[in-house]
Amino acid sequence: xxxxxxxxxxxxxxxxxxxxxxxxxxxxxxxxxxxxxxxxxxxxxxxxxxxxxxxxxxxxxxxxxxxxxxxxxxxxxxxxxxxxxxxxxxxxxxxxxxxxxxxxxxxxxxxxxxxxxxxxxxxxxxxxxxxxxxxxxxxxx
Numbered sequence: 415x416x417x418x419x420x421x422x423x424x425x426x427x428x429x430x431x432x433x434x435x436x437x438x439x440x441x442x443x444x445x446x447x448x449x450x451x452x453x454x455x456x457x458x459x460x461x462x463x464x465x466x467x468x469x470x471x472x473x474x475x476x477x478x479x480x481x482x483x484x485x486x487x488x489x490x491x492x493x494x495x496x497x498x499x500x501x502x503x504x505x506x507x508x509x510x511x512x513x514x515x516x517x518x519x520x521x522x523x524x525x526x527x528x529x530x531x532x533x534x535x536x537x538x539x540x541x542x543x544x545x546x547x548x549x550x551x552x553x554x555x
Contacts, residue, residue, distance in 0.1 A: 457547065464544025467537055471529055480548035490525050501549035506542050513538045 445466065452462035468476075475490060477483040480497030487494050501509065511519045514530035530538070 455547075458543070460540045460543045461547050463537065464540035464542070465547075467533065467541050468544050471532070472541070475526070480545065490523075492523055492525075494526070497545055497548045498550075501545055506546075509542045509545055510538055513541050 448462060448466045448469075451457075452465065457465065468480075469478075472480075473484055474486045475482075475484045475494045476497065477487065477494075482494040482496045484494065508520060512522075512526065513533070514528060516524065516528035517526035518524040519528065529541075533541070
């Protein structure tokens with residue numbers, strides 16, 4: 415038993431040094447960009463998280479501002495909706511169902527995938543909060 419104890423006690427300083435204890439985790443440059451943009455746009459923390467998640471999961475089809483013009487939109491029939499026009503016609507619970515269960519969950523196209531297994535409830539709420547931002551009228555409109 416004693417040799418094992420010595421071996422483990424000798425490894426602790428090595429593990430401590432390699433683990434980076436006491437040092438802050440490296441910054442995520444993309445997250446820092448989202449935070450800076452969020453400050454400039456006046457987004458709340460949930461809206462900022464929603465923007466980050468939207469960019470990762472939704473932007474490819476829905477486009478950077480939810481116009482239905484993402485880089486993959488041309489492959490889709492029917493085309494993704496323009497959120498600025500479609501978000502006002504349904505409550506937030508409707509959009510939560512779409513994010514969690516895909517658009518087929520509300521009787522629409524099966525092309526929008528369900529993200530409910532990849533995203534936590536709070537993350538789905540954050541995406542919906544960001545969708546509300548996309549539905550705001552543009553300044554000066």
